[in-house]
Each structure stands twice: as C-alpha cells, then as structure tokens.
Amino acid sequence: MDMDKLVALCRRRGFLFQSSEIYGGLNGFWDYGPLGVELKRNIKDAWWRDMISGHNELVKPAGAPTTYEMVGLDASIIMHPQVWKCSGHFDLFCDMMVDCRETKHRYRYDQVRGRWAEYQGLKVFVTALGENEAQDIEQRAQKLFKLRAKEADKITWHGEIISLAKVEDLSKALAPEATEPGTLTAPREFNLMFKTIVGAMGGEEDAAFLRPETAQGIFVNFKNVCDSTRVRVPFGIAQVGKSFRNEITPRNFTFRSREFEQMEIEFFCHPTTSRKWYEYWRDRRMKWYTDLGLAGERLRLREHDKDELSHYSVGTADIEYAFPFLSAGEYGELEGIAHRGDFDLRSHMEGKLVKNAEGCLEVEMVDGADGKKVAKHRGSGRDLTYRDDLTNERFTPHVIEPSAGADRGTLAFLCEAYHEDQAPDDKGDMQTRTVMKFSPRIAPVKAAVFPLVKKDGMPEAAKEIYTALKKRFVTFYDEKGAVGRRYRRQDEAGTPYCITVDGQTLQDGTVTIRDRDSLEQWRIKSADVVEEIAKKVEG
C-alpha cells in the first residue's frame, strides 16, 4: 500500500489535517476532520467499553487468573512538578546535550567523560564512551598526537577521568568519535517535556510540565480510588487522554506526534500473581486489535529481550504494526504491555528510584548541603501500600501497564482499511475502486441512505429511513447524481452499508442493502432497516 495515497485520502475526505495548515502547518501536530474524529472516537469508545464499562467483575474472563474490577479516571494534564521528578521523567527528559559538529552525534553533557592529556605543549581533554573508557582515552590520545604505542609514555596526563561537565573550555575537548578537538557545541537544554508556567504572574519557579504520559495521574490517585470505591486488588484503573512530548523528529504522518492521545490501564495485583496477570493482559490486548479487524500479518506481538527491558520491568511486550512507511521487516509500536513491579507506587512513596549494585531498587541519593546524603527527588511520604482486609496482609501492589496509543491505533486501522480493488462501472468496464474496509464497529459512518433517483417519492421514503437510522447511528443521506458515484463515495469513507430506495420500495416496502466489501445487495423491509444495521454493527 502506498502511504502517499492514504495521506491524500485522509486529507481529501476529512480524516486528518495538518494542524494550523493555513499558517503553514506545525510540525508534529495534527487535526482530526469530520470522518477522522468519528473513527478515533469509535476506537476510544470500543476500548473503554471493552476494557472498563463493559467489564463484568462477577465473571472470570478466559485466561484471567481470577475475577477482577475495572474503574476509570480522568486526571489533569498538568500535575505537581514533583510527580515527574519521582517518576524519573524529569531527569531523563531535561538533560543538557552537546552536539558534535564533525560526526553529527549528540551526547548527554554529563555522561561524556574524559581526561586531560598533554603532548608538546598541546593540552586536550580526550573523551571516550563505553566500558573501556580508560583504555580508549589513551588510544585516542595517541592517535590524536600521532604517536606509536611504545611512545605512549610521552603523553602527560593531568588529573583523573572526569565528566565533560567539569570542563570549562569545550574547544579543547576531543569529542568521543571526532578526529580533532573543538567540534562540540555549547551544552544546550534538551526538553523532552513541554514546560509551562502556572499562574498569571508566574515565573521560572512556577514552572510545570504537560504530562508526557497519562499513567502518573493514575499512580498518584491510587490511594484516592482505593479509599473511595471499595475496589479490591486485583483491579485496574483506566484513563484516556492527551499527552505531550517534544519528539526530536516528528515524522511518519501521525505516528510520532508531539501531542498525542493515550489509552492506559494500570492494573494492580498481588506480587505473587503478577506474572500471570501480565500474560493475561498481553494476550487480551492483542486479541482486542485482531477482533477489531487488525488481523493480518502486519500485526504482531513481540516480547522484549531481557536486555531491552526498562530497569524496573520484569517483562514487557509490544503490540506492533508493520506500517507502510516503515522498511520491510520493521514494525512500529501500537501498545506496550509492561510488568512494572512496584516501581511506580514505591517511587511516589519514597522518591525517585534507581537500581543499586545488587540490582535492587533504592532511592537515588545525592550530596546534601551539609555533606549528608539526601534523596535526589523526595517522594510524597504517603503510604501507598495496600491492605487486604480478608487476609490482613499489607503489601505494595505490582502493576501491569497496557499502554496504547490512540492515534497510532487509529493510523494502523486506517492503513489496514485501505484497499484498491476492481469494480465494474455502468458499462461493465472494470474501474479501480478505493475502499476503506473498516470493521463496522469503528467505521465513521455506519450507513448511507439513497433514493435511487430523485423523483417518484423516493427521496421522501429515503428520508424517513434516514431519520430513523440517525437516532442510533452516524448515517449519511445523499440524493445527488448517479447512484454508482454515491456508492463509491461511501466506499472511500468506509461506510459498511448503503440503503437504497427504488421503485419496488413504493410497491412492497422493501429496500436494497448493499455490502461495502462484497458489493452484494439484498432486499429487506424498510421497517427492519434499523434493526438490520444494529445487528451488523453491534454484532
């Protein structure tokens, strides 16, 4: 499938527009048009219904260890800045970076390390990356000074290996992959989170951030939900909402946007059953996509390798889609299902966590004012543990996080739906037909109603059917031009069913109903149209 054709169709038919287009557009931001908003809403609604409001806590679903409860939440986009410090986003997303003009590589300013080397009056701060930094630094210094290995002792070394951040004059620094000194730019702030100011008179000390993920709103409300709803572990809290990240390179249509919408679940369970719950959610979420029509070879479930896992995770799987804009064999992430252990709740209790030498999580400490070690980012100090009031056991729940991208999902459904096939025109010649084969449940428009010709009372009969359908479904009415043209227009919008009033309708009260994919038509009573569409769309 040609991505350019899909992009053109999305614009032409009103699925997606570039944000602020009349002003030249804004990179990384997109608007959903009249058809797009219906599609995306249908996807979000299906998710909410299937995961939360339609979940029956009395029945154990297939594959689940036990019954469980699901509730929803809608947290604010701007939260207390400490949330992002404890979650780790602040340190990770607000680094100072330096760029190398020669190699075009970018480094974290404080992570580049090196040592002062001097030879024949030339003093250079030689840097290196990786595990063998001491050895690499020596070799790179030799190379820079054009010395043989046996002449290595002609280099005078000053001080120990230190961070580049402690070097004042970057023009004397040899970048990790450069061949000459002085190629690094001045350190620049690198804000992956959107910064904003709270308060009309606020200054820098009132800085806050637009959330880079919805998940933290759930974690910080964990206790509120427990205290107000009588839910018992295991249970999940779900949330749909906008998140914001300054992506380095927004690209590939809406795939990597700076403003995007997430559908996230944080599922809280007992540590001993967490592995089983992880497997349950991984499989459940995969099935959700296939049930909605993302069923082909382009969709896959991929378990992360051990070394790919985040430091706190004991298991992660991605649901991925082979988007047409990716190279053959490459997949883009639609959803990640992560086993996060007790990392998040502990972070908000104790403070920002890091892995220690033994591989255990502990609060990251820094030197305080009086020389004592203090937490780098202090937690809330609130008790976020859970007490099972049947067993009286108190524990920090483990978390399974199925985190889906609503825009990425929408884009995948658009890609999957796009088809071109051959259909005969009124002369019997084959013509290329563009058809969006959405599953009826997510199709933006469920049905279109046409009078075959604009006379003989057909428009009146058609309008009656349209009015009845409109009460329950997004429906489209069209009486203009040749009926074939009207069918084709609906094909491009992905409307699964077209109802046509013809001469026979006026005699026996039946209409034709046309299937978008098979082009088959059959007759039903016009009084049965609403129920017939309901059966097809709602299953």
Added chain:
RNA sequence: GCGGGCGUAACUCAGUUGGUAGAGUGCUAGCUUCCCAAGCUGGAUGUCGCCGGUUCGAGUCCGGUCGCCCGCUCCA
C-alpha cells in the same frame, strides 16, 4: 539537529530565456438515469507555502522562514 529532494486549485500535475496561471479528476446547478464514479449542458475555485530582496515587471532569480519526503541522529 545535520545532509539531500520538494512546495502551483480539494486531488494529481503542466507552466519555455522573468511579461498579470492551465489541464485532468473532483466539487457544484440543471437535465438524464431503476443500481456501482468518466451521459448531456452550464458554473465556481488559486494572495503559485509564507516573508523579504533584485527588477519597469517574479510561479520563474536570490536570501530567510515554515512545512512535507528520504537518509543520519533521537525515540522514557
């Protein structure tokens, strides 16, 4: 962020050595039409991405900027 390519109607694209912008499709009005886009007759549409410069005159030349595509980089 870097390098390369590109930006003309809703879409796909023409537009010569600088001289006031065109086609097809689509859209639209009417007619025709009892079922799958190209039957007939009309109609509308562009600050030529944006800003500035050169010029008597810029879609065309120059600079900047924004956006898109490709390759690096980045992607919790």
